[in-house]
Structures are given as C-alpha cells and as structure tokens.
Amino acid sequence: MARRNQFQGIPGSANNMMKQAQRLQRQMEEQQKELEEKEFTAAAGGGAVEITVSGKRQLTGVKIDPEAVDPDDVEMLQDMIIAAANEALKKVDDAQAANMSKMTGGLGGFPF
16 A cells, blocks of 8 residues: 655645654754753852752752851842842753754744
C-alpha cells in the first residue's frame, strides 16, 4: 500500500516549508524543555544576597549572608533580594531570547 502524503495537493516547495516548520517546532519544544530544567542564579549587594530561579521562572533558592541582616536596615536587605530576583529572572528571559534567536536566525523574514 502506498504511503499517503499528509500534504497531498501542496506543491513541493510548500511541502518542504511545512516539514521545516514542523522540525523547527519540535526543536523549539526541546529547547524550551531544556531551558525549564536549568537554574539561573544572580546576586546583589556584593554577593550578600543570592537568588536562584528555574527556567520555569520559579524561585528555587535564596541565600543571605548573615552579615547582610541588619535589624536597623531591613529595607536594604529587601531591596537586595528584589534586585537579585529580578536579575535571575532576566537571565531566564535572556536564555529564552537566545534560544529563540538560535532557532529562527536562519529563517530570514516572514512577510506576515
């Protein structure tokens, strides 16, 4: 029995484009899964506060140097935690953008 072409009726170049798009989609899904399994760490306050987030953008760790804990200046500690968390999340965003660029870099531009 002959194998039926799922893109029957589509000219050869369009058929190739569909296959490339499917391959690209699979690669993007694999890259996203790999990214989600990574961890990203950033520090603030000269390393007094360190935050780790997953590629899924979930907080997975917080390290605070005991010397950073000043009961008279809790606001500075809070600011360092926020700064480190935002930097760690930015690393996730940067990794996602790099993956997307790597995947789509060779495609050129689409007219739509």
